[in-house]
Amino acid sequence: MNKTIFHIDVNSAFLSWSAVEELNKAKREGRTAVDLRTVPSIVGGDVKKRRGIVTAASIPAKKLGIRTAQPVTDAFRLCPELIIVKSDFGLYRARSAELMELLCGYSQILQKMSIDECYLDVTDPVSKMAETHRDTDVRMAAIKLAHEIKGQVHDQLGFTVNIGISSNKVLAKMASDFEKPDKVHTLYPDEIQEKMWPLPVGHLYMAGKASARKLESLGILTIGDLAQSDPVMLESHLKSHGRTLWEYARGRAGDVVRTDRWKAKSESVERTLPRDCIDLADAFQELSKLCRELSGRLYNHSFRACEIAVLIKYADFTSASHQRQLITATREAAEMEAEARTLFEELWDGRPVRLLGVRAGKLVTEGEPVQMSLADFAKERAAYSKKQKADNAMKQIRGRFGQDVIYRGDET
Ligand SMILES: [Mg+2]
Incomplete structure (x- = not known):
């Protein structure tokens, strides 16, 4: 069965989180404050000396050409009225934890990728939604759920996210990167020709600057060009990474959301x-x-x-x-x-x-x-290793043929 995977990404995370914090602080102190997201503003650097590097920029600031990792002095040259606030990593960690906690309420199969993005395997809740509403198919249910999550994040935590939906992780990630902010996009394998292939090859997940330059020198300008290239030729230029990128360009990628870094309770x-x-x-x-x-x-x-x-x-x-x-x-x-x-x-x-x-x-x-208690330990040890072997064999069979094909004799 195809999975439904969400990639959830906070829009201008550091800036949004700082903006929400400023608004909350102003509210507590009974004064009005400007929403940093709606004016040219940046996070980072030395606020007093107006030096250092831009850590995050608001969308109005980005429109003026201000970029992350740019020197703060350059940013002020582009916009003298720019508002600058200092970074607060304690705050970002707290907001990030709140977000992950909220998302866990929808599915516990969550893989945190960075402070502001994660994959969420929502196959289960989405198929349940589709089952209970006769006029809703799985894809419609997925979109509905994504909007629900996006809305709840906004209402409870005060910031916006983009949600990309697909049946595997790379496509979901690519989808969340489409138009921002506060948007839900789908990118299923049957949509890649229309939605992903026209994009510049450098926009592909894992296509870094060096790879993109190499591909462009080979006349491969779009993701579509890459998808239609010969993988053996790509390997000769970019080693195994060439084939990996070719697979991604064709929409093939893993769909296992690993929960090991974010443990379900x-x-x-x-x-x-x-x-x-x-x-x-x-x-x-x-x-x-x-x-x-x-x-x-x-x-x-x-x-x-x-x-x-x-x-x-x-x-x-x-x-x-x-x-x-x-x-x-x-x-x-x-x-x-x-x-x-x-x-x-x-x-x-x-x-x-x-x-x-x-x-x-x-x-x-x-x-x-x-x-285990010591008394239990002796008793259990003998049985345990035997059972462990049976467990592992069963796990392999279930993994290959499905959950229902095998049960222990004492399990039915
Ligand atoms: Mg982000």
């Missing part, structure tokens, strides 16, 4: 039941399905859970949850199910249940040490 699945559940056996059956789905997700991202929680929403819309720490971190459906059953029995008060959920919390990644 939890994964959860929940389901509104087709009819309210009043029977323990029915609830157990539902929990079993949920745990299998959850286990699949943990396998996909190489996570293990150190905590399991069960969530109940009753027919009268009140809800309750119950959680427990595990002695050994797990991603086994059967183990999570056993825990979920106990938690459910302890939590349920017998009223009709409308929705059930299971959450895997305190996630740890593959290589991370997992804490």
